Amino acid sequence: SQQGEEDPQALSIQEGENATMNCSYKTSINNLQWYRQNSGRGLVHLILIRSNEREKHSGRLRVTLDTSKKSSSLLITASRAADTASYFCATDGEAAGNKLTFGGGTRVLVKP
Amino acid sequence: GAVVSQHPSWVICKSGTSVKIECRSLDFQATTMFWYRQFPKQSLMLMATSNEGSKATYEQGVEKDKFLINHASLTLSTLTVTSAHPEDSSFYICSARFGLDTEAFFGQGTRLTVV
Numbered sequence: 001s002q003q004g005e006e007d008p009q010a011l012s013i014q015e016g017e018n019a020t021m022n023c024s025y026k027t028s029i030n031n032l033q034w035y036r037q038n039s040g041r042g043l044v045h046l047i048l049i050r051s052n053e054r055e056k057h058s059g060r061l062r063v064t065l066d067t068s069k070k071s072s073s074l075l076i077t078a079s080r081a082a083d084t085a086s087y088f089c090a091t092d093g094e095a096a097g098n099k100l101t102f103g104g105g106t107r108v109l110v111k112p
Numbered sequence: 113g114a115v116v117s118q119h120p121s122w123v124i125c126k127s128g129t130s131v132k133i134e135c136r137s138l139d140f141q142a143t144t145m146f147w148y149r150q151f152p153k154q155s156l157m158l159m160a161t162s163n164e165g166s167k168a169t170y171e172q173g174v175e176k177d178k179f180l181i182n183h184a185s186l187t188l189s190t191l192t193v194t195s196a197h198p199e200d201s202s203f204y205i206c207s208a209r210f211g212l213d214t215e216a217f218f219g220q221g222t223r224l225t226v227v
Contacts, residue, residue: 042218102156
């Protein structure tokens with residue numbers, strides 16, 4: 001069963017704008033990971049944030065984690081048409097048998 | 113990052129036949145690999161955990177006799193969809209991790225269409 005719920009399910013923005021998507025989960029975690037999937041392809045890892053971290057950056061990506069609210073957000077700044085993809089959060093922890101459990105995903109469309 | 117190669121990328125088969133999908137870790141040894149299934153515009157659903165040298169661990173609701181998993185070496189896991197039916201049509205993806213609390217590396221996925 002899915003652990004994470006993502007919001008929004010779909011997002012359409014203009015190139016240059018920022019895109020923010022949220023992920024909520026239910027059980028305790030060791031870390032939370034964000035992945036990107038282009039249509040019909042495998043997933044590519046973006047960022048891993050551990051339960052004792054609150055914020056992490058990688059290039060134009062910024063991830064936050066609030067374990068008290070059991071939620072995380074992914075911000076893509078200055079979006080590009082090439083950022084068009086589906087983005088998934090995945091939780092990892094002993095409560096889920098140390099297996100990655102994926103959220104429903106957010107489909108992002110960046111219009112040029 | 114590490115490379116996981118999945119083959120074939122797409123396959124069309126007739127109803128009743130079996131299809132084998134391969135997942136290889138190219139530059140590292142993966143004692144554990146994971147097989148997922150994904151329906152259009154939906155998330156990944158874990159089907160089973162493939163363990164090198166031992167039986168796979170299947171998630172609840174996944175038929176082990178339908179989806180045969182073999183992890184014969186540290187770099188290769190295979191998923192065989194037996195007696196495929198149209199409802200088995202889906203996107204199947206494998207992944208591998210170095211260990212607990214680490215990122216996962218995914219294969220390119222296999223689009224299975226059963227006609």
